[in-house]
Amino acid sequence: MPTSPLVLVTGPASSGKSEWAESLADQSRRRVIYIATAQRITTDPEWEAKIQAHQQRRPPNWQLWEIPQDLAPGLADAPADSCVLIDSLGTWVANHLTISDPAWEKLVQELLATLKELPAIKILVAEETGWGVIPAYPLGRLFRQRLGTLTRHIGIIADEVYLVTGGYVLPLHHLGMPLDSTQLLI
Known part of the structure; x- marks a missing residue:
């Protein structure tokens, strides 16, 4: 395992x-530096309760960085001897749904480059959205496509790579092999 x-x-x-x-x-x-990509919505009690549940689970000595937009530049500030936990990519994608495809592609390339170069341990949480019904509206389909491609x-x-489902943690990096990335579009 790399350091x-x-x-x-x-x-x-x-x-x-x-x-x-x-x-x-x-x-x-x-x-540990916990990077929260969520933006607080004080008018949404359910969302606030979810954020509070996450906060209560974290040890008090973990640092919290709230970075809903500029993830790559924010990650670049993480010390080499830290562990950075980003929760979650789905929320980060949702925060960028209104930007153009070229601007999105640039953000993804910047994030991927930063992840490759950052000497800290990096743990990213991503939601699986493509296993259900195809969204009936264009913004939902854009979200599903962007998150699925970014996760890939x-x-x-x-x-x-771990898949957590049905009460089990499956180590996909031991069970499978990655697809050819040369044909992958953003």
Whole structure:
């Protein structure tokens, strides 16, 4: 295992992905920087409760960086001896749904380059959205396509990939092999 691995934790909603990612970060024995991509919505009690549940699970010594937009530049500031946990890619994608495809492609390339270069341990949480009904509206289809492709890009370069579903953690990096990334479009 590399000294600064890239780990992807993916799965459906409420599957335990964040909890698994948090346990991996805790096991790193490094200073943990928790990067929250969510934006607070004080008028949405359900969303606020979800954020609060995440906050209550985290150890008090973990640093919190709230980075809903500029993820690559924010990651670049992480110390080499840290463990960076990004929760979640789905929320980060949702925060960028209104930008053009060329601007999105640039953001993805910047993020991928930063993830490859950053010497810290990197743990990313991503939701699986493409296993259900095709969204009936264009913005939903754009979200599903962008998140699915981004997750695939990261999975291909990741050292470890876990699928959390049905109460189990499956180590995909041991069970499967990555697809050819040369044909992958953003």
